[in-house]
Ligand SMILES: [Zn+2]
Ligand SMILES: [Zn+2]
Ligand SMILES: [Zn+2]
């Protein structure tokens with residue numbers, strides 16, 4: 061925790077939701093009935109204590125409140141302690157630590173969406189990541205700390221988490237949580253964490269910290285004697301220390317003064333009390349079991365009461381009744397029957413689910429079949445498909461006796477779901493062989509068309525080849541003609557320069573020989 | 589504290605609605621970190637008729653670290669080490685692939701699915717994996733023999 065300064069405290073203040081301060085602060089002197097007016101007088105404006113720079117170090121309590129998850133608590137609990145007094149107060153009163161909400165006993169069934177995927181408890185201080193996954197703050201921190209190689213990925217989808225730091229003060233990975241979520245979480249009903257000690261309180265989870273901190277009779281507080289160091293439940297926390305041993309007047313056992321009343325109420329072996337109903341003197345240790353079962357005056361009901369007998373009487377008169385009551389005689393049998401029925405119902409539900417799944421799969425396969433081959437089949441098929449699949453397969457398959465007797469009902473009365481399944485299986489098999497046939501036909505057809513297509517292509521190719529050949533010939537003709545023309549031109553030019561009359565004559569002789577060639581090529585061009 | 593609460597929740601979930609052919613119980617009632625999983629060889633697999641005992645050990649920092657799965661019954665399988673540990677470590681059981689939100693129910697289902705369809709590309713027993721890929725018949729025969737020999741009903 062850093063040194064105290066106003067910024068931190070300012071932050072603390074701004075965090076604090078200004079809630080109505082109707083609840084008195086913990087009564088530190090042990091008089092549990094302090095009134096709100098007295099409180100108001102003592103701690104006029106709680107926030108003034110916080111805002112100004114404190115002369116003393118802030119109390120551990122105030123600091124703890126700073127880190128406290130519950131903003132509400134911060135407003136209510138921390139500012140009520142004047143900083144100067146805090147140390148001495150802390151010695152005398154020890155508030156319980158923050159409640160681990162995951163250890164609470166939840167009474168309302170919690171929606172799956174409010175459950176943290178890591179601890180599988182209703183979310184505690186939910187944190188939302190950029191990828192929209194939500195975890196408890198602590199669960200997420202632990203999951204990210206446990207990741208190796210410095211990677212920080214969302215535990216659910218492995219999207220990178222930016223801005224996370226082991227130092228809670230530097231964390232920047234959180235995005236805002238929908239208010240409805242926190243409200244739903246706060247409204248879950250829980251039992252008081254001191255339930256085992258005897259507290260019967262149960263209420264909204266958002267209130268539990270307040271209850272434990274301020275009201276719960278069973279919250280352990282520090283003994284009023286500061287030197288003692290022991291703890292005492294709030295309801296026994298008087299003005300003086302009760303942590304000394306004393307002797308029980310009856311059994312001479314040495315008992316802690318704090319526990320003396322409890323000892324005398326229910327544990328002392330020497331102490332007896334008159335039963336409030338039958339008047340018999342019963343040892344206190346056995347009083348509870350006496351009242352619940354043995355006391356002749358306790359009203360009990362006939363063992364056949366769950367099955368219809370409304371007889372109720374004191375314990376003593378029940379025996380004669382059970383001997384004559386027919387329902388009581390039947391009760392063991394009936395309860396066994398009930399148990400059997402329950403298990404069978406559960407099994408039936410399971411089977412029903414299985415059948416549903418199979419039926420769904422079956423019908424989806426069927427619809428797939430009819431949409432894929434509707435085009436290739438005769439027009440009767442779509443009509444067939446429209447009729448009840450069970451009906452049709454029933455008419456195809458006369459072997460299944462149950463369905464052929466009553467094919468018109470929506471759910472043919474099969475003897476068992478197994479038979480039903482077998483039946484479905486059979487019709488499925490028929491379908492598959494049909495598809496097989498259709499596929500074979502389709503295959504043959506495609507092969508044929510392919511063959512035809514390729515034949516035509518081959519023919520066309522031959523045509524093109526021929527055409528290309530013709531063009532090549534022409535090109536050849538043209539090229540040779542051109543070459544000749546060039547030679548012709550170069551011949552007369554070369555002759556005079558060299559000066560050989562014979563050479564000119566030779567060139568002149570060769571030119572007329574080529575003439576017809578050129579002409580023929582011209583003719584062919586004109587033909588084209 | 590909350591970790592063991594989660595484990596207890598998962599345990600009740602698995603024991604009250606176990607995946608087909610499995611049974612889960614604690615080895616020692618006082619330790620929720622060691623589960624015994626009894627797995628029947630799936631009908632459609634070569635392990636049909638076998639009864640396999642698996643040990644599912646949850647580390648101290650579960651669910652932040654993956655659970656450890658060991659076959660206590662000998663099994664001929666490319667993804668199960670053929671030693672006295674019989675460890676199966678692939679997919680989500682790898683520490684780099686494990687996600688804290690994963691459920692143990694899913695782990696048990698994965699083990700069961702691997703009996704139906706081994707994953708030879710991610711094998712610990714490479715020899716068995718090669719056989720699985722190249723000589724399926726021989727693999728199936730050995731797997732059936734082992735199942736009869738080591739995982740038959742007792
Ligand atoms: Zn959590
Ligand atoms: Zn995510
Ligand atoms: Zn309480």
Ligand SMILES: [Zn+2]
Pocket residue numbers: 283284285288289290301302303
């Ligand atoms: Zn004391």
Ligand SMILES: [Zn+2]
Pocket residue numbers: 308309310311312313323324327328329330331
């Ligand atoms: Zn006594």
Ligand SMILES: [Zn+2]
Pocket residue numbers: 335336337338339340350351354355356357
């Ligand atoms: Zn009585």
Ligand SMILES: [Zn+2]
Pocket residue numbers: 362363364365369370371381382385386387388
């Ligand atoms: Zn009766």
